Amino acid sequence: MKKIIAFIMAVVLAFSAMSISVYAEDASEISVTVNGIEFIFEAGTSEEFIDKFIGDYFNPEDNTQTYGITCTLLGHDIETSRTIVITHNARTSAPRCLKKYYNVETCSRCDYTSKTLLGQEYIYCC
Numbered sequence: 001m002k003k004i005i006a007f008i009m010a011v012v013l014a015f016s017a018m019s020i021s022v023y024a025e026d027a028s029e030i031s032v033t034v035n036g037i038e039f040i041f042e043a044g045t046s047e048e049f050i051d052k053f054i055g056d057y058f059n060p061e062d063n064t065q066t067y068g069i070t071c072t073l074l075g076h077d078i079e080t081s082r083t084i085v086i087t088h089n090a091r092t093s094a095p096r097c098l099k100k101y102y103n104v105e106t107c108s109r110c111d112y113t114s115k116t117l118l119g120q121e122y123i124y125c126c
Contacts, residue, residue: 034058040084049106053083056113076107083115088126095122 030041034054041050071077083102090098101118 036088038086038088040086042081042083045081049081052106052113053104053115056115057085071107071110071112076112077109078105079108080105086123086125091122095124097123097125099123 028043030043030045030050032039032041032050032054037057039050039054039057041053081104083104085100085102087098087100089096098120099122100120103116103118105114105116106112
């Protein structure tokens with residue numbers, strides 16, 4: 001009987017030690033701040049996409065898109081992601097910061113990018 005109780009206690013101790021050592025912090029988003037504007041991207045977003053989105057955000061008229069022969073023949077290979085843009089101190093009265101939600105579609109084969117504003121709201125953060 002003592003062996004059974006000792007075995008059960010050893011198993012419980014082993015499982016409790018594993019659950020503590022397995023815990024890790026989840027990095028679910030990437031935050032970049034440029035000129036008082038904070039861009040929040042989903043985890044796993046590439047640096048190339050982040051740079052392109054920020055460049056297109058500040059220079060929307062400079063958005064020249066080239067299509068490859070593959071996209072002309074087969075169509076775009078669209079990848080969709082969500083991006084949040086927070087403009088700090090957008091107003092003088094509270095709530096001061098403007099939070100915008102974007103749905104961004106990009107083609108992995110060419111330079112095609114489309115962003116759609118899903119919604120916006122003023123928030124308390126500054």
